[in-house]
Amino acid sequence: MPAFPSLTRRHLLGGAALAASQGAIGSARAAGKFTVGFIYVGTRNDYGYNQAHAEGAAAVRKMPGVVVVEQERVPETVAVGNAMQGMVQLDGASLLFPTSYGYYDPFVLKAAKADPAVTFLHCGGLWKAGQPLNAHSYFGYIDEAVYLSGVVAAHSSKTRKFGFVAAKPIPQVLRNIxxxxxxxxxxxxxxxxxxxxxxxxxxPVREAEATNSLADQGCDVITCHVDSPKVVIETAEKRGLFTTGYHTNQMVLAPKGYLTGAEWDWPSLYPRLVRSAMAKQPIPNMLRGGFHSGFVRSSPYNPIVPAAARKQADAIRARFLAGNVAIFKGPIQDNKGSTVIAAGTVLDEHDVTLEQMNYLVAGVAGSVS
Amino acid sequence: MNAGAALGWWGVPLAVFAGAIRVSTPFLFVSLGEVITEKSGRINLGLEGTLVMGAMAGYAIAYLTLSPWLGVLAAGLAGLALGLLHGGICALPRVNDTAVGIALMLFGTGLAFYLGKPFIAPKAPGLPAIDLGFWSASPQVRAALQINVLFFIGLACAPLLGWGLRHTGIGLTLRMVGESADAARAMGRSPVRVRLLATGFGGCMAGIGGCFLSLGYPGSWNEGLSSGQGITAVALVIFARWRPMACLGASLLFGGAGALGPALQSVGVSGFYHLFNAAPYILTLAILILASRPDRMLGGAPGELSITK
Structure with missing residues (x-):
């Protein structure tokens, strides 16, 4: 891969005041230090997906002998290829976290092939045999934490109608709903x-409209799966509804109604991964985990959460931590009446069929098409 | 907590009504400002950047001073500055206003993102809403009638500008400059100066429209806050045939149509949501096609406007 064009581009950007608006947060090449690069698709303080990763990066930054470089607002285009190349060649990064789903194919795969000495840890992709061995995919079974949010919210709901603001009907989102x-x-x-x-x-505007429409239909618990839950949580709080969060802790946005939330526990996982990479220990190419492996966590309960709800949720969490509970066990019907998981079938969290989910269970009003 | 009974299908007209008010305000301000700019014979496509800049400046100043109204003032001033910049550059010989507009759209957005970084996380005080639903026992109706003060200001501006264009000396000068720069020069008016001021006014209005997004609805600053409201409003001006009152109607229609997609899904019409989400654009296309006449020019178009010349 020619180093020169990328070199020129980065130097130009670094020199100009425009660098900040392009998202170059900082670059450092420190001799003898282990440099880790983080690339985000949005803003680091979005109260959402990117903030969860940035909190993980902040935990890595605290490790001795490690230098962290970050870049925000990198679109899922050839721009991420340039960003990764820049981090490797100019900042001397030996481990990269390209955190957005769309980065994986083809950009991470291409970069991993070009730089076999660099480790790429990608969030959410599906690594397949035959792909570069220095490309890794990790993801959390956050549906475990979302399930717990449902348990907690059920104790507070009076109308027994929940509202869910979702971005797109893709398997990860359907699994959470x-x-x-x-x-x-x-x-x-x-x-x-x-x-x-x-x-x-x-x-933002459509998410706010969606939240208001759900409130008008009598939903009294709102949650969401969008990149930045800020607007949904704040709008629901204004309407006096209960909320459960997603990606990260949104308690400060809705101190009255925020019950709990499903969070990524990247501050627990990332330092472990960085330590493995520094010690040159092998990292699996497909890395998945839930509560049990410290990939996900729940937001602390709001004081208004009743004791019965805490007790029940804590008991289920203990079983998740022990690794002996499955959310998707038959019989489960979809919302069109057909059986999607037969009686007696238990799909444990690792089952890849769950990562191809294309239905909504009975009791969900909505359509996947 | 205090959710009332489900509204069912009544939720759809209510959502469209409430959405028309909540979502329309940025469109209204930007399009009213742009009517004045275009009536002077110039088009400012940079209003998307101005809107984002206004959203950022308004939020930042409201956060720093704890006063949302100082935020509105700051948004207006930021918009004014960008408008005057556009007007000033276009006053130079052989400068194309469309190209300058696109440049300023990127400049305004980039500058707002750069300066706005520290203001994404903090919480600024929002603009107050007037509770017109106090008479209703239904929480849904009460929520729909929590109407932001800025909407009423925009509502008042539309007839005021319409009247001003038609019945005041300033309005006459503005229209004359827009119809024929030569005639204006013969009358001793300076088209350059009038256009500079008209573009400045348009920028100021767009800045205020932007701060409605950050201080009103949805009410926080983020880099993805605008989904093209600024550029859509420029199109609305043509759709409204350069009439301020029609801008009001077009903005309400657009806002209401935008609320249709989520509202229909909330009552269980879940198929084709992409289509319903595109309702505002489909509506615009349909009305433009129905309203177009092959035998004449766009009614109300200023003669000096580069897009219709």
Whole structure:
């Protein structure tokens, strides 16, 4: 790969005051130090997906002998290829965290092939045999934490109608909607979830409209799966509704109604991965985990969460931590009446069929098409 | 907590009504400002950048001073500065206003992102809303009638500007400059100066429209806050045939249509949500096609406007 064009581009950007608006947060090449690069698709303090990763990066920064370089607002285009190349060649990074889903194919794969000495840890991709061995994919079973949010919220709901603001009907999102509903139904079987798909990952005005529409339909618990839950949580708080968070802790945005939330525990995982990489220990190419492996966590309970809810949720969490509970166990019907998981079938968290989910369970009002 | 009974299908008209008010305000301010700019014979495509800059400046100043109204003032001033910059550059010989507009759109957005970094996380005080739903027992109706003060200001501006264009000396001068720069020069008016001021005014309005997004609805600053409201509003001006009152109607229509997608999904019409989400654009296309006449020019278009000349 020619080093020169990228070199020129980065130097130009670094020299000009424009660098900040392009998202170059800092660059450092420190001799003898282990440099780790983080690349985000959005802003680091979005109260959402990117902030969760940035909190992980902050934990890595505290490790001795490690230098962290970060770049924000890098689109899922050839721009991420340039960003990765820049971090490797100019900052001397030996480990990269390109954190957005769309970075993986083809950009991470291409970069991993070009620089076999660099380790790439990508969030959410599906590594397949035959792909470069220095490309790794990690992801958390956050549906476990979302399930717990459903359990907690079921204790607070009076209307027994939940609202879910979702970006797109892709498997990861459907899995969360289903887990949320199943968790709530495990407490109160008559609970239903109304879904609104906004169509994209970040649409503040439409997310606010969706939240208001759900409030108008009598939903009294709102949650979401969008990149930045800030608008949804704040709008629901204004309408006096309960909320459960996603990606990171949004308690400060909604101190009255925020019950708990499903968070990525990247500050627990990333230092472990960096330590493995520094010690040249092998890292699996497909790395997955839930509560059990410290990939996900729940936000601390709001004081208003009743004791019964805490007790039940804590008991289920203990079973998740022990690794002996499955959310998706048959019989499960979808919301069109067909059986999607037969009676007696238990899909444990590692089952890859769950990563191809294309249905909404009974009790969810919404459509995947 | 205090959620009332479900509204069912009544939720759809209510959401469209409430959405028309909540979502329309940025469109309204930007398009009213742009009517004045275009009436002087110039088009400013940079208003998207101005809107984002206004959203950022308003939020930042409201956060720093704890006063949302100082935020509105700052947004207006930031917009004014960008508008005057556009007007000033276009006053130079052989400068194309469309190209300058696109440059300023990128400049305004980039500058707002750069300066706005520290203000994404903090919480600024929002603009107050007037509670017009106090008479209703339904929490849904009460929420829909929590109407932001800025909307009423925009509502008042539309007839005021319409009247001003038609019945005041300033309005006459503005229209004359827009219709024929030569005629204006013969009358001793300076087209350059009038256009500079008109673009400045348009920028100021766009800045205020932007701060509605950050201080009103949805009410926080983030880099993805605008989904093209600024550029859409420029199109609305043409759609409204350069009439301020029609801008009001077009903005309300656009806002209401934008609320249709989520509202329909909330009552269970879940298929084709992409199509319903695109309702505002489909509506605009349909009305433009229905309203177009092959036998004449766009009614109300200023003669000096580069896009219609």
């Amino acid at each position: 289903n887990a949320f509903t199943l968790g709530a139904q495990s407490v109160q079987p008559s609970i239903t979830t109304q879904v609104i798909f906004t169509g994209d990952w970040f649409l």
